[in-house]
Amino acid sequence: MTITLYAWGTPNGRKVSVALEEMELPYVVKPINITQDDQFDPNFLAISPNNKIPAIVDPDGPDGQPISVFESGAILLYLGEKTGKFLPKSLRERVPVLEWLMWQMGGFGPMPGQVHHFAALASEDDKRYGLKRFSTETRRLYAVLDKRLGKTEYVAGELSVADFAILGWAWRHERHKVDLADYPNVKRWYDMLFERPGVRRGFEAKLD
Structure with missing residues (x-):
């Protein structure tokens, strides 16, 4: 159905x-x-x-x-x-999926989202403050992700829903004022995921 x-x-x-x-x-x-x-x-x-x-x-x-x-x-x-x-079915294997999914939901989404807001909509005075504050935290989160992906192919070991969650926001890296070349492990992961036909279809789906 x-x-x-x-x-x-x-x-x-x-x-x-x-x-x-x-x-x-x-x-x-x-x-x-x-x-x-x-x-x-x-x-x-x-x-x-x-x-x-x-x-x-x-x-x-x-x-x-x-x-x-x-x-x-x-x-x-x-x-x-x-x-x-x-x-994963195994609780031990599921824990990192849950950790990185919650990491995305709690940080790597809300923080880049604030960058979107201040870059596009804020007044000039607010923009200076907002972009400094939220861009710094966004770059810190990219660095956390880069460090993790330097140790494992996907964020939780095997490909999981956590990768899909994080990719949705990494897709907007240009709006975050982030060059993926500064985070080579993230770039490797990002490019690898976009080689998957299902991922490409998901981003090509007509949502609006």
Whole structure:
């Protein structure tokens, strides 16, 4: 049965379209135009109570009953559980996936997102302060990721939903004012992932 993905062409939306493609799950996209406040529509609110994209509706959820899931990290974990792909069964192997997924959700997303905001929308006075503060933290996070990827091929060892989550934001590195050449291990990982047909299809999916 076909999953409905409610999304827009943002890093968080791309995380899920990449996962759906890599997991070979059939899906259709219902664009939620966040530039026109579609996320505040009561019908969408019933699916995503935080008024944020992405969200999914899976008509073939647990026990064969429909289920809706909001928050990109929760969606990735749900899809990994549903398919048994990119989410290890062993608790020991699953721990680093969860660690790096939470790292992305808590830092490598909120911080680069602030760079987006201050670079594009802030006044000149606010921009100077905001960009200094959040660019410094964003570069620190890229350095953390680079150090990790100097030790392992993928962030959690094997390819996992954590890679899809982080890639969604690394995809916007130019908006972060970051040159991946400064982080060679991240660049190697980034280029390798984009060699995967499923990843490319996920980023080519029409979300908006």
